[in-house]
Amino acid sequence: MIRVEGLRKTFQSKNETVHAIRDVSFEVGSGEIVTLLGPSGCGKTTTLRCIAGLEKPTGGKIAIGDRHVVDVEAGAFIPPHRRDLGMVFQSYAIWPHMNVIENVAYALEGRGLSKADMRQQAMKALDTVQMAHLADRPAPRLSGGQQQRVAIARALVGHPQALLFDEPLSNLDAKLRNEMRKELRRLQQQIGLTSVYVTHDQSEALAISDWVILMKDGAIVEKGRPTDIYRRPRSVFTAQFIGTTNLIPGRLESRDGSQVAVATSHGRLVGVEPTGALEVGAKVQVSVRPEAMHAGAAAGPNVNSLSGALELAVFAGSAVEAEVRANGEKILCLLDYDADRTAGHDISLHFSSDDTLVLADA
Ligand SMILES: Nc1ncnc2c1ncn2[C@@H]1O[C@H](COP(=O)(O)OP(=O)(O)OP(=O)(O)O)[C@@H](O)[C@H]1O
Ligand SMILES: [Mg+2]
Known part of the structure; x- marks a missing residue:
């Protein structure tokens, strides 16, 4: 039209x-x-x-x-x-x-x-x-x-x-x-x-x-x-402009179709590379939305995990908005409302590889 x-x-x-x-x-x-x-x-x-x-x-x-x-x-x-x-x-x-x-x-x-x-x-x-x-x-x-x-x-x-x-x-x-x-x-x-x-x-x-x-x-x-x-x-740019996201720097380690593995300071993270244009060795940013982060340890081929210290947890009605300090980086997450909100204690987080986007470092 x-x-x-x-x-x-x-x-x-x-x-x-x-x-x-x-x-x-x-x-x-x-x-x-x-x-x-x-x-x-x-x-x-x-x-x-x-x-x-x-x-x-x-x-x-x-x-x-x-x-x-x-x-x-x-x-x-x-x-x-x-x-x-x-x-x-x-x-x-x-x-x-x-x-x-x-x-x-x-x-x-x-x-x-x-x-x-x-x-x-x-x-x-x-x-x-x-x-x-x-x-x-x-x-x-x-x-x-x-x-x-x-x-x-x-x-x-x-x-x-x-x-x-x-x-x-x-x-x-x-x-x-x-x-x-x-x-x-x-x-x-x-x-x-x-x-x-x-x-x-x-x-x-x-x-x-x-x-x-x-x-x-x-x-x-x-x-x-x-x-x-x-x-x-x-x-x-899009990931940051639309909604809130965590960006974790890394280097693309291997690729299998759109599935890729990235070396980061939190270890190896697996995710999706939506453009298909990034080569092995490229500097990347791993983008994970706060609501994709879940509390607790989990393992599996399609699950990523990291751990850190809970710095801040704010009750926000339907969820708890939390900040976790992991390897010096601040990770924002939306946790279940019954999550332990005691600041300072160690916390493990896991997130699906499907919610882990691997983007070119801008
Ligand atoms: N009449 C004008 N003369 C000179 N520059 C202009 C004129 N109108 C717009 N611009 C410039 O063109 C660019 C785009 O302006 P535009 O108004 O389209 O932006 P916008 O995306 O609508 O921004 P906003 O969200 O602030 O409304 C800006 O750099 C603006 O300063
Ligand atoms: Mg305008």
């Missing part, structure tokens, strides 16, 4: 050239929600603005449906209002002098619809975001979450081909943000809208996306399904 090919954007100011996007390509299938995720300044908003037509790219093409909305080499550029897209930004951009339904209906101005038709369609869009009961409320007299719902209804009302979101939840408090995430996911599944969603919040990206695209310095580092990108990151 949306195809971005070889996109480049350079900003030129008096004494500086900023390469905001360097050769970015990806596709968004019909009905899919694809998230652009990455640290501040990596080019997410610029990519989105190029799709919207609010920014003219320096190179590349973008197609929406079966037409090219921009093709730099061919000199083609379709202006934003003719791209048939709905947009939702971090600032809700609600008209303060209008009530809720007028805010939504306003998006239909200029389409030659009667006032009654506009009102009816606006009401339908408000119903989708569960705001129909507040249709006649003055827009400024809404909570942040309610204003954001109105902004979403306004983006939906004209039945655009796709929706673009730029950090739409970042002004909301943590609890509301969690609710709105689920709400957006529900909406997505209910009406099957194609969306590109920008966020720097990895847990938000994992929660709402069909695909996550991780960006860094204007380029794509990795694209994957949320579960794959979390469970099988292909680089140290």
Whole structure:
């Protein structure tokens, strides 16, 4: 539905050239929600603005449906209002002098619809975001979450081909943000809208996306399904940016397909090397998530173990967050809530080779 090919954007100011996007390509299938995720300044908003037509790219093409909305080499550029897209930004951009339904209906101005038709369609869009009961409320007299719902209804009302979101939840408090995430996911599944969603919040990206695209310095580092990108990151950058992980340095000792053995200060660890590109002898980082660590000794061909001293254990409701000092390295683990929490005592940890990822040392 949306195809971005070889996109480049350079900003030129008096004494500086900023390469905001360097050769970015990806596709968004019909009905899919694809998230652009990455640290501040990596080019997410610029990519989105190029799709919207609010920014003219320096190179590349973008197609929406079966037409090219921009093709730099061919000199083609379709202006934003003719791209048939709905947009939702971090600032809700609600008209303060209008009530809720007028805010939504306003998006239909200029389409030659009667006032009654506009009102009816606006009401339908408000119903989708569960705001129909507040249709006649003055827009400024809404909570942040309610204003954001109105902004979403306004983006939906004209039945655009796709929706673009730029950090739409970042002004909301943590609890509301969690609710709105689920709400957006529900909406997505209910009406099957194609969306590109920008966020720097990895847990938000994992929660709402069909695909996550991780960006860094204007380029794509990795694209994957949320579960794959979390469970099988292909680089140290991804493993660290998405979730929390332990990194243990080592050297690749032997390989049998994607199964590898690594020499580390904790002895030999067996794990999975997801890229297939690392050679024996390579410097690597072994990545193990805290929740993959289990207390107690265990042995077997597919089990790794290490031991150290429990330095800190904090009760966190469903689990105990613990720090173990092993060979001078701090290992974070999530242990069962009944784990012995006496600091200072020795503790053995084991983790499956399937949860042990071997990545190139960055
Ligand atoms: N109009 C502009 N002029 C010059 N440089 C710009 C302009 N807009 C963006 N940039 C630069 O382009 C790079 C990418 O910016 P962009 O806004 O796309 O980042 P982002 O990933 O959305 O970051 P954030 O998470 O902080 O919103 C940054 O280095 C930024 O400073
Ligand atoms: Mg941004």
